[in-house]
Amino acid sequence: MPTERRNSGVTRTPGLNQLHAIDAARGIREGLFSSEELVQSCLDHVRAVDEKVCAWAFLDPEHALRQARAADEWRLEGRAVGALHGVPVGIKDIIDTHDMPTEDGTVLHAGRMPDRDATLVARLREAGAVIMGKTVTTELATYAPGKTRNPHAPDHTPGGSSSGSAAAVAAGMVPLAVGTQTNGSVIRPAAYCGVFGFKPTFGLISRHGVLRQSRWLDQIGVFARCVEDLALIAEPLIGFDENDPDTRPVARLPLLATATQDPPLRPWLAFVKTPMWEQAEKETQEAFAELVEHIGERVEEFEFPAQFRQAIDWHRTIMEADIAKSFAAEYERGADKLSASLRGQIERGRRVPAVDYNRALDRIPALNGALNELFEQRCDVIVTPAATGTAPRGLDSTGDPVFCTLWTLCGMPTVTLPLMRGENGLPLGVQLVGRRGDDARLLRTARWLVNHLQQPQEDSP
Amino acid sequence: MPTERRNSGVTRTPGLNQLHAIDAARGIREGLFSSEELVQSCLDHVRAVDEKVCAWAFLDPEHALRQARAADEWRLEGRAVGALHGVPVGIKDIIDTHDMPTEDGTVLHAGRMPDRDATLVARLREAGAVIMGKTVTTELATYAPGKTRNPHAPDHTPGGSSSGSAAAVAAGMVPLAVGTQTNGSVIRPAAYCGVFGFKPTFGLISRHGVLRQSRWLDQIGVFARCVEDLALIAEPLIGFDENDPDTRPVARLPLLATATQDPPLRPWLAFVKTPMWEQAEKETQEAFAELVEHIGERVEEFEFPAQFRQAIDWHRTIMEADIAKSFAAEYERGADKLSASLRGQIERGRRVPAVDYNRALDRIPALNGALNELFEQRCDVIVTPAATGTAPRGLDSTGDPVFCTLWTLCGMPTVTLPLMRGENGLPLGVQLVGRRGDDARLLRTARWLVNHLQQPQEDSP
Numbered sequence: 036m037p038t039e040r041r042n043s044g045v046t047r048t049p050g051l052n053q054l055h056a057i058d059a060a061r062g063i064r065e066g067l068f069s070s071e072e073l074v075q076s077c078l079d080h081v082r083a084v085d086e087k088v089c090a091w092a093f094l095d096p097e098h099a100l101r102q103a104r105a106a107d108e109w110r111l112e113g114r115a116v117g118a119l120h121g122v123p124v125g126i127k128d129i130i131d132t133h134d135m136p137t138e139d140g141t142v143l144h145a146g147r148m149p150d151r152d153a154t155l156v157a158r159l160r161e162a163g164a165v166i167m168g169k170t171v172t173t174e175l176a177t178y179a180p181g182k183t184r185n186p187h188a189p190d191h192t193p194g195g196s197s198s199g200s201a202a203a204v205a206a207g208m209v210p211l212a213v214g215t216q217t218n219g220s221v222i223r224p225a226a227y228c229g230v231f232g233f234k235p236t237f238g239l240i241s242r243h244g245v246l247r248q249s250r251w252l253d254q255i256g257v258f259a260r261c262v263e264d265l266a267l268i269a270e271p272l273i274g275f276d277e278n279d280p281d282t283r284p285v286a287r288l289p290l291l292a293t294a295t296q297d298p299p300l301r302p303w304l305a306f307v308k309t310p311m312w313e314q315a316e317k318e319t320q321e322a323f324a325e326l327v328e329h330i331g332e333r334v335e336e337f338e339f340p341a342q343f344r345q346a347i348d349w350h351r352t353i354m355e356a357d358i359a360k361s362f363a364a365e366y367e368r369g370a371d372k373l374s375a376s377l378r379g380q381i382e383r384g385r386r387v388p389a390v391d392y393n394r395a396l397d398r399i400p401a402l403n404g405a406l407n408e409l410f411e412q413r414c415d416v417i418v419t420p421a422a423t424g425t426a427p428r429g430l431d432s433t434g435d436p437v438f439c440t441l442w443t444l445c446g447m448p449t450v451t452l453p454l455m456r457g458e459n460g461l462p463l464g465v466q467l468v469g470r471r472g473d474d475a476r477l478l479r480t481a482r483w484l485v486n487h488l489q490q491p492q493e494d495s496p
Numbered sequence: 497m498p499t500e501r502r503n504s505g506v507t508r509t510p511g512l513n514q515l516h517a518i519d520a521a522r523g524i525r526e527g528l529f530s531s532e533e534l535v536q537s538c539l540d541h542v543r544a545v546d547e548k549v550c551a552w553a554f555l556d557p558e559h560a561l562r563q564a565r566a567a568d569e570w571r572l573e574g575r576a577v578g579a580l581h582g583v584p585v586g587i588k589d590i591i592d593t594h595d596m597p598t599e600d601g602t603v604l605h606a607g608r609m610p611d612r613d614a615t616l617v618a619r620l621r622e623a624g625a626v627i628m629g630k631t632v633t634t635e636l637a638t639y640a641p642g643k644t645r646n647p648h649a650p651d652h653t654p655g656g657s658s659s660g661s662a663a664a665v666a667a668g669m670v671p672l673a674v675g676t677q678t679n680g681s682v683i684r685p686a687a688y689c690g691v692f693g694f695k696p697t698f699g700l701i702s703r704h705g706v707l708r709q710s711r712w713l714d715q716i717g718v719f720a721r722c723v724e725d726l727a728l729i730a731e732p733l734i735g736f737d738e739n740d741p742d743t744r745p746v747a748r749l750p751l752l753a754t755a756t757q758d759p760p761l762r763p764w765l766a767f768v769k770t771p772m773w774e775q776a777e778k779e780t781q782e783a784f785a786e787l788v789e790h791i792g793e794r795v796e797e798f799e800f801p802a803q804f805r806q807a808i809d810w811h812r813t814i815m816e817a818d819i820a821k822s823f824a825a826e827y828e829r830g831a832d833k834l835s836a837s838l839r840g841q842i843e844r845g846r847r848v849p850a851v852d853y854n855r856a857l858d859r860i861p862a863l864n865g866a867l868n869e870l871f872e873q874r875c876d877v878i879v880t881p882a883a884t885g886t887a888p889r890g891l892d893s894t895g896d897p898v899f900c901t902l903w904t905l906c907g908m909p910t911v912t913l914p915l916m917r918g919e920n921g922l923p924l925g926v927q928l929v930g931r932r933g934d935d936a937r938l939l940r941t942a943r944w945l946v947n948h949l950q951q952p953q954e955d956s957p
Contacts, residue, residue: 284745356850363851389817389853390824390846 051076056122056210057266057303063110063121070110070121074103074165077123081208087189089182090203092128093135099123101263102165108341109163118271118291120163123364125203125212127196128169129176129246132156139246140172140181140196143369153244154276155213155255162271167209170199173433175362176215176248179374180433187229189459191426194224195433197256201228204347209462211268212258218443219422219436221256222451226435226464227426229453233257233265235474238283240269241276249357250281251396252350252443262482264452266294269474271400276298293475294482298415302480304334304467310344311437316424322455322463329488330418337413345374346402349395350444356392359384402445410470416480421464425457438466448460448474450481455487512537517583517671524571524582524746531564531571531582535626538584542669548650550643551664555591555629560584563626565688578753579732581624585665586673586719587632588657590637590707593617600707601633601642601657604830614705615737616674616716617934623732628670631660634894636823637676637709641894642833648690648922652887655685655895658717662689665719672729673719678709678815679904680883680897682717683912687925688887688895690914693728694718696935698907699880702737703729710818711742712857713811713904723943726911727755730935754936755943759876763941765795766875771805772898777885783916783924784881790949791879800873804902807863810856811905816913817853820845850936862904864932871931882925886918899927909935911942915949 051059051073051187078096085091106121131137131149133188138144156166171181173196183198185191185207193202197214201224214221216234225232234256242253257268261371270290276282306327327334359366359381365373366381373381409417420438427434442449448471451464467484469477512520512534539557546552567582592598592610599605617627632642634657644659646652647667654663658675662685675682677695685936686693695717703714718729731751737743767788773781788795820827820842826834827842834842844849870878881899888895903910909932912925928945930938 286499356853360851360854385849385851387850390821391849391851392850392853393818393821 046339047079048070048072052080052210053207054210055261056119056259057261060119060122060267060415063106066190069163070103070106071100073121073174074099074123074167077167077209084186084206087188087204088184088206088208088263090125090170090199090206090208092138092140092169092171092181092199095135096412098134099165099167106163106165117162118267119159119206121165122163122211123165123167123209124159124268125167125170125200125209126156126201127212127214127235128172129215130156130213130384131244132166132169135166135169137169140174140176141365141372143365143372149244151244154241154278155272156244159271160273168214170197170214172196173198173379174374176217176220176246177358177380178376178433180430182401183427184430185227185461188426188459190430190463191428192423192430192433194227194426197258198433200258201225201230201232204228204260205230210260211264213268214256214258215245216254216256216439216443217252218350221258221438222439222449222464223434223436223464225258226421226453226462226466228232229462231259231262231265231453232451233269233478234443234449235269235273236448236471238275238281239288241274241282243276244279247361249354249361251353251399252357254443254446255420262294262450262478262485263291266290266478268375279400288475290475290478292309294478296479298479298483301333302415302476302483303413304330304416304418305337305409306334307337307339307417307419309419309438310339310341310443311347314423314435314437315420318457319420319463320422324421326455326465327418330484333417335413337409340405342400346398346441346444347437349398350440351396352387352391355380355384356387359386359387399445402441406445406447407470416477417468419466419468421451421466425459425461442468445471447471448477450477452481452485454485469479507533509533509537510541512884513541514668516669516722517580517720518722518728520671520727521580521583524567525577526790529627531567532561534582535560535564535584535628538628538670539846541667545647545667546669546693546756549645549647549663549667549669551586551631551660551667551669553599553601553630553632553642553660556596558627559585559595560626567624567626572822578623579728580620582695583624583672584625584626584628584670585620585729586628586631586661587617588661588673588675589633590676591617591674592705593627593630595626597631598630601635601637603835604826604828604833612705612707615702615739616733617705619733620674630675631658631664633657634659635835635838637678637681637707637824638819639837639894641891646688646889647918648889648920651891652889652922653688653891655688655883655887657681658685658719658781659894661719662691662693664684665689665691665721671721672725674729675717675719675898676706677715677717677904678713679811680900682719683882683910683925683927684895684897685858685901685910686719687882687914687927688849690923692720692723692726692914693912694730694908695904696730696734697909697932699742700734700749700935702735702740702743704737704739706823707763710822711817712814712860713818715739715904715907723911723913723939723946724756727751740885749936751936751939752831755939757940759944762794763876763944764874765791765877765879766798766870767795768798768800768878768880770880770899770902771800772804773806774882775896775898776881779918780885780924786881787916787926791945795879796874798870801866802861807859807902807905808898810859811901813848813852813856816841816845817848818845820848860906867906867908868931871934877938878929880927880929882912882927886920886922886924903929906932908932909938913942913946915946
């Protein structure tokens with residue numbers, strides 16, 4: 036499908052929207068097709084399917100195409116291009132963009148137009164990405180659902196809070212999207228929608244210009260349709276930002292180079308049921324028993340000490356106290372326009388004493404210390420469910436984040452891989468969790484596992 | 497006073513204890529006298545005056561001399577020596593030392609023997625310092641006084657909480673000492689005792705191995721008898737420590753080199769009365785009016801906006817909530833062995849909601865933003881009182897930290913200079929405050945001011 040940009044209209048190449056981002060970027064770089072064609076293909080697909088999926092909070096096709104044409108012109112002038120040159124990316128609607136509204140999933144912020152891009156959006160633009168549009172979030176990235184439906188079954192939740200980002204990637208409307216996770220808001224929707232999700236280590240990606248729920252829990256994550264694409268988009272996002280006090284000046288992580296390597300030795304995996312295991316559906320429990328058997332000899336079950344059960348409480352203490360502060364203005368201004376569940380969180384959060392809050396925060400290094408021992412002695416990554424089961428039926432809840440909470444609290448890097456299906460045919464995510472800072476190895480192991488499981492019996496996602 | 501180490505006894509050179517540290521270090525380096533002679537001279541002075549001052553919580557003369565002899569042997573072997581080689585330093589008794597008890601000023605920790613040195617003690621040893629002994633702290637570095645008296649007037653407080661560090665340096669028992677400041681615990685005792693005190697920018701010196709009151713407020717500070725000595729000891733203490741999450745990997749600050757330079761231009765000073773001005777004694781107010789006049793043309797009065805008044809409340813909210821958590825075990829185990837004032841702080845701290853606590857924390861960057869504007873547009877440093885007046889009479893209180901609170905909250909670097917005296921003859925400190933991170937310029941300006949005021953009329957400290 037070779038092409039050059041023409042002045043009148045654009046070649047329509049069906050199926051470009053289904054390309055992996057890494058192939059799309061290569062195709063643009065090598066002149067096989069233009070960014071405009073790619074974006075047009077995505078927009079055509081949006082028009083075809085989004086009425087049912089409702090993934091977008093804001094999408095101006097002309098604005099997306101303008102960015103694509105600018106990217107094409109830039110390339111045709113022979114200038115250097117970034118890793119994402121011409122590739123469209125969906126952005127969760129709590130992440131500021133200077134050229135589109137950012138409404139945070141609440142009528143209280145309707146019409147909000149930020150002056151500036153969030154740091155991560157600026158980094159995407161530097162890497163050449165086309166900012167396709169803003170994807171639907173739950174109310175203020177908490178629990179009350181937005182309008183998005185699960186692309187695999189419209190009467191099932193897509194998960195949340197990054198509902199639109201997961202659904203847009205799953206439905207083929209965009210190859211990449213960005214979301215956020217304060218509890219399970221990247222991994223859960225990715226798992227429910229059957230895409231690849233990646234939440235890097237706490238502090239790697241700046242949250243400046245992103246709606247804050249909790250300084251200690253908020254983390255950025257990405258959605259894609261293969262492991263390489265997770266690395267492709269995460270790598271340019273990572274970096275120090277003086278406006279986010281929890282980012283650190285560190286050497287750039289070679290995520291893509293590492294993720295595309297084969298591991299030097301076959302990885303060790305620890306299957307961890309976690310103390311939340313009883314909350315997993317029977318089907319999930321059985322599927323993971325089979326998965327572990329299928330992986331073979333280098334996976335070992337490991338049981339966490341009981342203290343890990345309390346992680347859920349510590350996480351709630353921090354999150355609710357932080358939400359109460361972060362959304363105090365919204366509560367003052369229009370409590371009646373907030374969902375009852377969010378009002379409840381805020382009201383509980385107001386009663387959290389600072390002493391309990393700080394005690395809960397102190398648990399994070401202690402938990403990481405215990406987890407580091409596991410990584411040092413027993414495994415490269417942890418294998419565990421991404422959610423209690425497949426996406427629940429109904430659109431009044433976004434499902435249970437219980438299988439994400441511990442890893443979010445600890446700030447560990449985690450991916451979900453769409454490697455299994457439930458009896459209802461819906462995707463069932465396999466979550467891999469790495470050691471803090473060991474994001475590159477996590478992605479390398481994830482790619483290895485995908486290949487390993489696909490080799491003998493075409494157990495394709 | 498040239499000498500070499502001899503096997504039997506040690507030459508007694510009276511007055512070595514009164515040397516500035518920088519001269520003492522040079523003397524040892526050049527073989528003019530030994531560390532053993534210096535330490536012996538300090539010990540002799542301790543024996544002569546400490547009965548009245550009571551600056552030491554722990555002091556084993558033999559152990560100090562053993563370190564001194566080891567330093568002398570090291571040098572005589574021709575090996576490289578650090579900036580503090582052979583110079584004795586007093587260490588506040590909340591800072592862990594592996595070879596001496598650290599009892600934190602409370603009977604609840606009597607006999608406590610840490611396994612390891614605090615990071616800052618390890619850094620002092622690396623620089624060649626002799627760890628002379630442990631200096632008296634108030635109860636858990638809060639307000640209830642220890643046994644120390646003001647060397648200038650034994651019925652007056654030395655200030656606190658770093659009471660012994662300030663008094664030991666003031667009384668000539670040791671040329672350098674280390675303390676900590678969570679509110680005014682370095683600057684106030686330094687001012688009351690008539691020595692030079694320096695609390696560097698928040699996060700420059702590791703607090704690992706130091707009794708924690710508050711992650712967000714605790715800061716390390718140093719005591720000396722001239723500005724150069726403050727730079728001499730602070731410089732090797734500064735540096736990243738993975739065990740203190742608030743230290744940062746930064747290039748080493750050339751404190752000593754900068755402090756001993758003349759400013760390229762005559763510095764601009766902003767005289768700031770602060771919203772706490774009415775709490776200053778009349779004598780202090782008048783003395784500062786005279787001082788400003790005396791400094792001359794490049795000092796300008798500047799008034800802070802009213803919001804700065806609330807800094808005291810924000811500081812209290814953070815400090816009391818943190819104290820309630822930090823000393824919860826002590827309260828549980830022996831509330832009856834804590835002072836009534838500390839019990840009160842803990843009990844109030846327990847009632848602080850996390851929302852209020854986090855709101856108070858959020859004020860810190862806002863205040864720093866406002867202060868940075870002042871530094872950018874108007875001045876190199878701020879001039880303001882170090883305390884409300886000279887050391888108050890009586891030993892049941894350590895005086896009022898109100899002139900330190902704002903700068904501690906904001907984590908700004910601050911020094912106190914013993915440039916004035918009250919009508920009672922006791923020292924009255926002049927506090928200079930610098931911009932965050934601008935510690936080297938602060939010390940350079942401090943040295944300039946000392947010289948400037950001494951030149952025309954021998955207004956010596």
